[in-house]
């Protein structure tokens with residue numbers, strides 16, 4: 726389904742078609758999704774395809790295979806950090822032929838967070854700083870990298886970059902993220918009502934979740950909660 730959605734978004738952004746052809750395609754899409762809207766999960770219920778413990782979020786907009794906007798990004802170990810390879814297309818366009826700056830920020834937020842997770846730490850984004858040094862080209866194999874730069878208490882600082890695969894020494898975007906592991910009280914207030922698809926409680930503290938980061942796994946596998 727995610728692949729079909731990605732194909733639909735790309736087709737919509739690139740098709741040279743008459744209004745009649747577009748209306749026909751739109752009607753077919755509406756007909757196809759209509760049965761899927763009859764019974765839907767509540768916002769605080771995880772998808773049955775999600776597995777927080779293994780870091781699988783099927784509809785995450787960066788790493789979720791089921792999300793039509795997601796590439797989806799896949800992470801690989803890179804020394805003590807993480808890297809991802811990506812080639813962006815017309816649905817990610819900002820200035821003609823270049824990546825939208827907000828899309829670069831979205832991707833870096835996720836990979837910087839993953840750079841914390843692979844060290845056994847995790848947190849919510851408290852700060853995200855990007856320096857756009859050169860435009861990021863579409864249709865070009867890119868490298869996204871991240872590595873933990875510092876940790877103190879519940880705070881983890883991670884730095885990263887976007888380059889092309891062809892010229893990894895030329896930094897297009899520099900990024901820095903501060904990830905703060907929420908206090909127990911905040912975790913309970915934010916996520917206390919979240920339930921698994923079968924109605925079970927999730928491990929809101931995430932402290933027991935398994936760190937599971939390899940080429941096959943998506944993101945968000947939280948490591949043990951850092952000490953106060």
Ligand SMILES: CCCCCCCCCCCCCCCC(=O)SCCNC(=O)CCNC(=O)[C@H](O)C(C)(C)COP(=O)(O)OP(=O)(O)OC[C@H]1O[C@@H](n2cnc3c(N)ncnc32)[C@H](O)[C@@H]1OP(=O)(O)O
Pocket residue numbers: 777834835838848849850851852878879880903905906907908911916919927928929930931945947
């Ligand atoms: C189902 C079960 C659960 C699921 C679990 C979800 C898992 C995770 C999924 C990840 C998904 C990834 C996807 C991308 C990552 C997002 O998209 S996360 C979403 C975007 N980010 C947010 O919404 C965060 C909003 N901010 C907040 O809620 C709160 O400010 C925070 C970040 C949780 C911190 O709150 P807190 O726990 O009360 O922390 P607090 O005691 O205020 O501060 C702790 C320390 O951090 C420092 N700090 C806090 N905020 C800042 C800041 N903005 N700047 C500088 N320092 C700061 C404080 O100064 C303090 O330092 P020390 O005094 O210890 O030296």
